[in-house]
Amino acid sequence: MGRARAPTPRWLDPRGLAADRPHPGHQPVAARRLLAGPGEAREAQRAAAAQGPSVRGGSSHRGRTQRSRRRARRAPVPSLQQGSRILHQRSTAVGRDDLPLRDRGGSRRSDRWRAGRDAARTHWRRAGVHAAAAAAARFSATVPHPAGRRRPLRRASIALLLTRGDLARLLDYSSVIDAVGAAFAAYSSGRTQTPLRVGVEPPGAEGVLLAMPCAVAEPRSLGAKIVSVFRGNAVRGLPTVNSIYVLSDYETGAPLVIMDGGYLTAVRTAAGSAVATRELARADARTLGVFGTGVQARFHVETIRRVRALTRVLVSGTSADKAHEFAEWVTAATGLAAEPAAPQATSAADIVAACTTSATPVVLAEHVRDGAHVNAVGAFTPTTRELPSQLVARARVFVDTRAGALSEAGDLLLAIQDGQFTLSSVVGEVGEVLLGALPGRIDPRQVTIYKSVGAAFLDAVTARLAFEKAGEKATGTVYEFDAE
Template structure:
């Protein structure tokens, strides 16, 4: 088995490649070619501490090869933030398509960071107005950084505004991009989104940070941070006003707090989720239908995204001789000392 650490994953997985991989993952999923149950959530002792288990069986080789099993196991540990650690930690396991022996194990933190932003970039490409050039990012963590990079590849920005609850964090993030992209920190959500064309909400907030009154017609929103039923980043008024698409209709209607709160309030029915990004890509569903409508991509994250990304990294690592080989399987007497 090949083990691939976080630094190697980052080195081998440029954002442009990840965007193409997520386009493939969305298409495979919405075409019904992926076998993937709902993710399983196991709570821990601490507030917000959970373990998510996300398996899938995915066709390989641009969807034309044999299928293979993959599994992401990732924990959310909010206490890591105070320690200067990423709150999302875990691994992606890939099994050999023929024997089901472990083929590779990869760091899941970096894969999740990159593929999540790449998925938003694919959604932005099909839902944002073609002339979009002002981007707002609400949040200052790893996803904020990766979304700045990813969305800029599909909608070259004239300006990118970053807001965070801690002003120093927003200023530090803007400084990271000073020599590459026009990023500046702003003191309020209102200033960030005032005339923005694309808004990415990538916060850890349990309460809404973005309201309908702040969003102008024609805006596209990537709603990324609220991936549990009891948390949301968008108000009910905003979601009701918007054209909503997602990565998985089933996941969104069972897990996305942004949708579940207004559904319980009777604001709309399940049909308010108009379709999946993969359905837009294969022509089964319309994306943006007017220049003035507000569009929302409700992102939950899918196992197929992790498995497709992990195979992409594994193929490059194997070709370049990178990673560490570990033998887990063998004959029954091996390792007994006899």
């Protein structure tokens, strides 16, 4: 008797699927098959069938012959999908747009037989079921079986899975910056629904689970991010922060894509700072001072250098080794001159990016020069801050959203408690500057601050961009949730 193989822990599988037993719904096929037009989809299915044997037993030649005879006797099946681009375009033959596909491209035999029979009956009786089926599908209802059978013909429930690597290949920084800028303007003009994040703290556990839903009217984006922050995970060898994002169809609410939330958060946060820098920093700003050496710090270098012609980067970290390693990465990745620096020198840069998890100020107010612009994105609770009250008091302050900043931004709320700042001192939102409703920098010697605590509409538009790019570049993995 052989030695039993130790099962692979499910939590170690980076795709969220059990490595030792893949879920039957997991279909490692290219996104092009999911998003292609009807004609392209048919060609893709024929090619897939030619490359390997059928998933069903028996003679493949006999099966093809029988299927051809049955198709010749059937009337076309009206499509049940009118509003869902994905499901409508997964068809493999004319008249069978509503049938879910197997891994090799074949439709479910029983559903196919019943659908063909019932479609023929409907055709002969001249019954107009097309509009009724489309209306039922629009409200995510079960489409009744025309013959009154107990088992209904249900819509397939599928989505695209995008990993961190997929997002890195799909999302170029300039496109994300443009999308985020449009989202800022949409929010400030009232074209989004963005409630404050909702959180729960599990009793007996040191952590919080957050939900951030949002709907954006243009570009049409609907989705939600689920984020968990468990600080005890470090001793377990697990990430402190985990998140996923679910983008849904704007018309039906059906899931379109599920993606890694960590990369999404990092790139859209840095893109927000880049938009603020583009609108608020002096045109001749050349040096960037970065506090922090983590993921956010790296993304800020990448995005800010795309809106200002940087020549030098200064970095301050929690240790000299981390700062030195980060500076080496900057030079290798961007070609910019970079060096570790003391907080005094980093605070004196033309543009400052505070990207830390510190609960106390890291930027030194007395060293921030006139005309500087400061982005503060690390602190997102009422009791933590990266900026001292003296700096907030002397600056022209802009935020991502008033509602979020004035309820969660410790950089501002603690300055108010210190008596050096007031709510009315917040000039406005970056979106209002983009819309021309407010001026940005009005004096070259003025210090400007962009304070962000995170906004769900930035996630939504970035996720939408990733979904569109996935279709163009055939990236991702299709997953069928209702697979048996």
